[in-house]
Amino acid sequence: MRVLIADDHDLLRDTLDLFLTSEAGIETVCAANFNDAAQLVAEGPDFDLVLLDYGMPGMDGLNGLERMLRMPGGHRVAIISGSATREVAEAALESGAAGFLPKTLSAKSLVNAVRFMAMGEQYAPLDFMRAAEAAPQHPLAEQLSTREFEVLKGLTEGKSNKEIARDLDIREPTVKLHVKTLYRKIGAANRTQAAMIAKEAGLF
Secondary structure, three states: OEEEEEOOOHHHHHHHHHHHHOOOOOEEEEEOOHHHHHHHHHHOOOOOEEEEEOOOOOOOOHHHHHHHHHOOOOOEEEEEEOOOOHHHHHHHHHOOOOEEEEOOOOHHHHHHHHHHHHOOOOEOOHHHHHOOOOOOOOOOHHHOOHHHHHHHHHHHOOOOHHHHHHHHOOOHHHHHHHHHHHHHHHOOOOHHHHHHHHHHOOOO
């Protein structure tokens, strides 16, 4: 079984590679962006399964999935993501994806999912697909929209606007707008203060 792993996070890509190659009968090839992945698929030999990171450079959301599905070679294509919502997962499956893999999957579950998809089945973890959208149940958090809450979480993790934009698959100016709005809502003057307020309130 030949599997293409396309993800721009080096650590995650290497970890996936290690998990899969430790299993008998699985050969992997890696790429760090969509264009490199597409070139590998075009050059051949054929892959049984292509794993695409939803937020990596060149993906353009689900457009990358659809482009990869149209490429010749008979490969199946699955989305992997650490930030995509259930709605994105459902849209990916409806578009013909072989599956949707949250990056929170255990190594054993990941390997089983890859084998399952390579056999022609469609995979998505039931607990992820059935889970309701996270609705913060905290007085401070209730002042924020879901997206503002996600941006605030990124601030508490010390991430830049660019990193938050990539994680959430939104544009950097949009992140700046959310940051400005959440500052006003929680009474923060800057990133450090916003992070401190969130942590002192026990949000994260």
